[in-house]
Amino acid sequence: MKVLQGLEPQKVFDFFEQICAIPHTSRHEKALSDFCVEFAKKRALEYAQDEMGNVIIVKEAAPGYEAVEPIMIQGHLDMVGDKTQECELDLEKDGLRLRIDGDFISAEGTTLGGDDGIAIAYALAILDAQDIPHPRIEAVMTVSEEIGLLGATAIDLSMCKGKRLLNIDSEVEGVLTAGCAGGRRAYCRIPVRRVKKQGIDVQLRLEGLLGGHSGTEIDKGRVNACVELGRFLALLREKAKYGLAAFSGGVKDNVIPKSADAGLVIGQEEIGTLKEVVAEFESQMHAEYGTADPGLRLTMDERGQCELPVLEEASLDLVLDALNLMPNGVQSMSADLPGLVETSMNMGTAELKKDELRLNESIRSSVTSAKEQMARKVEMLIRRLGGTVEFSGDYPAWPYAKDSKLREICVELFEKQYGRKPEVTVIHAGLECGILSDKIPGLDCISLGPDLLDIHTPQERMSIASVARTWEYLKAILAYK
Ligand SMILES: [Zn+2]
Numbered sequence: 001m002k003v004l005q006g007l008e009p010q011k012v013f014d015f016f017e018q019i020c021a022i023p024h025t026s027r028h029e030k031a032l033s034d035f036c037v038e039f040a041k042k043r044a045l046e047y048a049q050d051e052m053g054n055v056i057i058v059k060e061a062a063p064g065y066e067a068v069e070p071i072m073i074q075g076h077l078d079m080v081g082d083k084t085q086e087c088e089l090d091l092e093k094d095g096l097r098l099r100i101d102g103d104f105i106s107a108e109g110t111t112l113g114g115d116d117g118i119a120i121a122y123a124l125a126i127l128d129a130q131d132i133p134h135p136r137i138e139a140v141m142t143v144s145e146e147i148g149l150l151g152a153t154a155i156d157l158s159m160c161k162g163k164r165l166l167n168i169d170s171e172v173e174g175v176l177t178a179g180c181a182g183g184r185r186a187y188c189r190i191p192v193r194r195v196k197k198q199g200i201d202v203q204l205r206l207e208g209l210l211g212g213h214s215g216t217e218i219d220k221g222r223v224n225a226c227v228e229l230g231r232f233l234a235l236l237r238e239k240a241k242y243g244l245a246a247f248s249g250g251v252k253d254n255v256i257p258k259s260a261d262a263g264l265v266i267g268q269e270e271i272g273t274l275k276e277v278v279a280e281f282e283s284q285m286h287a288e289y290g291t292a293d294p295g296l297r298l299t300m301d302e303r304g305q306c307e308l309p310v311l312e313e314a315s316l317d318l319v320l321d322a323l324n325l326m327p328n329g330v331q332s333m334s335a336d337l338p339g340l341v342e343t344s345m346n347m348g349t350a351e352l353k354k355d356e357l358r359l360n361e362s363i364r365s366s367v368t369s370a371k372e373q374m375a376r377k378v379e380m381l382i383r384r385l386g387g388t389v390e391f392s393g394d395y396p397a398w399p400y401a402k403d404s405k406l407r408e409i410c411v412e413l414f415e416k417q418y419g420r421k422p423e424v425t426v427i428h429a430g431l432e433c434g435i436l437s438d439k440i441p442g443l444d445c446i447s448l449g450p451d452l453l454d455i456h457t458p459q460e461r462m463s464i465a466s467v468a469r470t471w472e473y474l475k476a477i478l479a480y481k
Contacts, residue, residue: 002014002017003017003098003099003100004016004017004098004100004105007100007464008468009125009467009468009471011125011128011129012118012121012122012125012467012471013121013464013467015120015121015124015125015128016117016118016121017098018035019032019035019113019117019120019121020095020096020098020107020112020113020117021095021096022035022095023091023092023093023094023095024077024078024079024113024117025078025079025080025081025091025092026078026079026080026081026143026144026145026146026147027078027143027144027147028078028092029053029077029078029143029144030053032077032120033049033053033054033055033077033141033143034049036049036055036057036077036120036124036141037049037055039057039124039127039128040055040057040127043127043128045057045058045059045127046058046159048156048159050154050155050156052143052144052150052151052154052155053077053143053151054077054140054141054142054143054151054154054155055077055139055141056138056139056140056141056155056157056159056160057123057127057138057139057141058136058137058138058139058159058160059126059127059134059136059137059139060136061134061135061136062132062133062134062135064133065133065134065135065136065481066135068135068481069135069162069163069164070135070136070137070138070160070161070162070163070164071134071135071136071137071138071162071164071165071166071477071478072137072138072139072140072160072162072164072165072166072436073119073122073123073126073137073138073139073140073165073166073168074119074139074140074141074142074165074166074167074168074169074432074436075116075118075119075120075122075123075140075141075142075167075168075169076116076119076141076142076143076144076145076146076151076152076169076432077116077120077141077142077143077151078116078143078144078145078146078147078151079111079112079113079115079116079117079146080111080113080115080146080455080456081110081111082110082111082456082457082458083109083110083111083458084109084110084458086109087108087109087110087458088109089109089110091110091111096108096110096112096113097109097110098112100464101461103463103464103465104453104461104462104463104464105461105462105464106459106460106461106462107458107460109458110458111455111456111457111458111460112452112460112461112462113460114450114452114455114460114461114462115169115171115452115455115456115460116145116168116169118168118449118450118452118462118467119141119167119168119169119449120141122168122470122471122474123139123141123168124139125471126139126474126475126478127139132475132478132479133478133479134478134479135478135481136161136162137478138159138160138161138162140155140157140160140165140436142155142432145169145432146456148185148392148393148395149393149395149430149432149435152395152432152435152436153395153435155436155439157436157439157440160440162440162443163440163442163443163444164405164406164443164444164445165406165433165436165437165440165443165444165445165446166406166445166446166447166448166474166477167431167432167433167436167445167446167447167448168447168448168449168474169431169432169447169449170447170448170449171449171451171452171453171455172449172451173448173449173450173451173463173466173469173470174414174418174420174422174423175422175423175424175425175448176407176410176411176414176422176423176424176425176446176447176448177425177426177427177431177446177447177448178400178401178404178407178424178425178426178445178446178447179366179397179398179399179400179401179426179427180366180397180398180426180427180428180429180430180431180433180434180447181215181341181364181365181366181397181427181428181429181430182364182365182366182368182371182394182395182396182397182398182430182434183215183362183363183364183365183371183393183394183395183430184362184363184371184375184391184392184393184394184395185253185360185361185362185363185391185392185393186359186360186361186362186363186375186378186379186389186390186391187358187359187360187361187389187390187391187392188322188357188358188359188360188361188378188382188387188388188389189356189357189358189359189387189388189389190318190319190322190356190357190359190382190385190386190387191355191356191386191387192311192312192315192318192319192352192355192356192357193311193312193314193315193355194309194310194311194312194315194354194355195243195309195310195312196307196308196309196310197243197245197265197307197308197309197310198265198305198306198307199242199243199265199266199267199268199305199306200265200266200267200268200271200302200303200304200305200306201245201263201264201265201302201303201304201305201306201308202263202264202265202266202271202274202300202301202302202303203261203262203263203264203300203301203303204229204232204261204262204263204264204278204298204299204300204301205259205260205261205298205299205301206223206225206228206229206232206249206259206260206261206296206297206298207225207258207259207296207297207299208259208295208296208297209222209223209225209256209257209258209259209293209295209296210222210223210256210258210292210293210295211225211255211256211257211258212255212256213254213255213256213429213456214253214254214255214256214344214346214348214362214364215254215344215364215427215428215429215430216427216428216429217256218256218329218330218341218344218346218364218428219330219341219344219428220292221289221291221292221293221329222256222289222292222293223285223289223292223293223296224256224257224328224329224346224347225249225250225257225258225259225260226249226250226257226260226323226347226349226350226359227323227324227326227328227347228260228285229247229249229260229261229262229298229323230247230319230320230322230323230324230350231281231323231324232262232277232278232281232298233247233262233320233323234320234323234324235277235280235281236274236277237316237320239273239276239277240266240270240273240274240277241266241267241270242264242265242266242270242274243264243265243266243308243310243311243316244262244263244264244310244311244316244319244352245263245264245265245308245309245310245311246261246262246263246352247260247261247262247263247319247350247351247352247357248260248261248349248350248351248352249261249349249350249351250347250348250349250350250360251348251349252348252349252360253346253348253349253360253361253362254346254348254362255346255348256346256348257347257348257349257350260350263308265306265307265308265310271302274300275300278298278300281298282296282297282298285298309354311352318357318385318386318387319352319357321385322357322359322381322382322385322387323347323350325381326345326347326359326361326378326381327345327374327377327378328345328346328347329344329345329346330343330344331343331344331345331365331370331374332370334366337400337426340366340426340427340428341364341428342365342366342367342370343363343364343365343366343367343370343371343374344363344364344365344428345361345362345363345364345374345378346361346362346364347359347360347361348360348361348362356387357387361378363375363378364428364429364430365397366397366399366426366428367397368396368397371397375391395430395434395435396434396435396437396438397434398431398433398434398437398445400426401444404444404445404446405444406444406445406446407424407444407446409477409480410422410446410448410477411424413473413476413477413480414473416476417469417472417473417476418469431447433445433447448470448473449470450462450463450466450467450469450470451463451466
């Protein structure tokens with residue numbers, strides 16, 4: 001039994017439900033990509049599919065729209081696959097279990113993938129329809145957006161004639177995104193050496209933090225668990241002797257770490273001091289972050305006598321320097337667009353291996369030269385510490401265009417439909433528009449989408465009414481001439 005049956009617009013929800021039945025987490029989009037190809041074949045539409053799974057489907061202009069400039073409709077095929085602890089689904093193999101609660105669609109125990117399945121559903125519904133007026137449509141569906149915009153980076157757009165692009169990957173109805181930051185990942189490695197040390201095995205855990213997306217939440221002043229646990233270790237070093245056996249925190253370069261762990265080997269005589277420093281640190285943290293990250297706690301677990309390989313003193317210096325000196329958080333705000341973070345850094349993961357410290361950093365900036373300067377700083381610091389940096393996943397910013405015909409149309413039609421002005425904004429997160437604009441000089445882009453809440457989490461939900469209004473809005477944009 002279909003869960004979404006009866007919802008309007010029926011075609012959109014029907015395609016969305018079919019998409020949800022096909023596993024399509026990042027790097028596992030093949031089946032959904034093939035589904036889109038089959039869709040095009042059945043309707044004799046021109047299409048292209050590359051090795052990665054990116055798909056482009058073309059539909060010629062409806063009668064009367066032959067002279068109107070083509071328009072690209074773009075979204076990504078992949079979704080973030082997150083689930084609750086109790087959920088038994090394997091998101092690489094199983095479809096989602098949709099459910100409706102009032103105005104919201106969600107998936108039981110998992111992410112919904114409304115980000116960005118709804119874009120694909122809209123695109124297929126438009127390509128499928130016979131009664132929607134539109135110019136030549138070029139539907140561009142990319143893979144692996146969520147893990148570094150990989151599909152958009154690799155896609156060949158030479159078959160596209162469009163110079164206008166509607167990206168359907170924004171999550172607030174009524175907010176039109178007209179620019180975004182660029183970014184780069186830095187993977188840092190610093191060699192360390194170890195010696196055996198006897199003492200009490202103490203496990204420390206910094207937790208209870210809010211974390212969040214390193215683009216959209218970087219300006220919330222939240223605690224980065226890796227950075228602040230590094231700070232605790234530096235504070236402790238001023239007061240007690242200890243050996244560092246383990247350190248790890250964070251899950252991904254573009255996520256603010258919610259927790260971090262450290263394993264110490266420490267003499268029995270230092271335990272009292274350690275407890276005092278833990279209490280001192282907690283009260284300092286609450287004073288500094290009480291508003292932005294109120295749940296912070298540092299827990300300590302004594303596990304008895306042990307002998308473990310810990311960092312040599314010189315290596316401990318290097319690790320503490322790296323954790324404490326690496327630039328982190330908001331680096332500068334835009335002078336042109338009030339409230340916009342211009343440049344930021346996020347230490348996404350930190351992990352102490354047997355013979356090296358590994359850090360994954362996410363650099364973001366809406367100004368390319370500022371991004372380059374951040375990369376330079378990281379390289380200089382890591383070089384000082386005897387390590388090496390590999391940069392990857394570089395993507396260009398999508399600069400706000402002073403003049404944009406497409407934006408004007410979208411604003412005008414929004415006002416007409418909603419009776420109010422849309423918010424036009426520039427974001428600090430990354431969108432594929434930057435990469436695609438780089439491939440098509442002069443590309444006029446705008447990003448929009450229906451209301452999606454708590455994306456990238458098992459609480460993700462999508463507003464049915466908003467999907468319906470956004471569908472009307474999309475059709476109006478396509479019909480404009
Ligand atoms: Zn997305």
